Amino acid sequence: PKFWVEELCSRLKFKSASELVYKTRKTQPMKDLDTEETKYSNISGAFAVKQTGGFNGNVVTIIDDIFHSGATLHELGSVLKSAGARVQGLVATKTLRDTR
Numbered sequence: 001p002k003f004w005v006e007e008l009c010s011r012l013k014f015k016s017a018s019e020l021v022y023k024t025r026k027t028q029p030m031k032d033l034d035t036e037e038t039k040y041s042n043i044s045g046a047f048a049v050k051q052t053g054g055f056n057g058n059v060v061t062i063i064d065d066i067f068h069s070g071a072t073l074h075e076l077g078s079v080l081k082s083a084g085a086r087v088q089g090l091v092a093t094k095t096l097r098d099t100r
Contacts, residue, residue, distance in 0.1 A: 049079060
């Protein structure tokens with residue numbers, strides 16, 4: 001996803017905020033976790049922003065490679081909202097088992 005973010009921002013002449021967000025701890029790969037509960041537990045508290053309130057109501061688009069449970073988008077979105085951003089998500093693909 002980082003490559004997609006940088007490429008899209010460059011082509012669309014948008015500012016990337018990827019340098020303002022960081023992981024606070026190592027997490028397990030989400031694809032290796034089976035239940036929604038373990039995914040949310042795995043990702044809970046795993047993100048922070050370098051400057052709180054620095055987004056001043058600007059729209060931030062979270063770009064993720066795959067949507068399965070929504071746990072990553074939810075957690076990162078919550079952190080960004082707390083920092084003053086308006087958040088939207090963009091996902092490249094959705095797993096088939098979520099469409100049933």
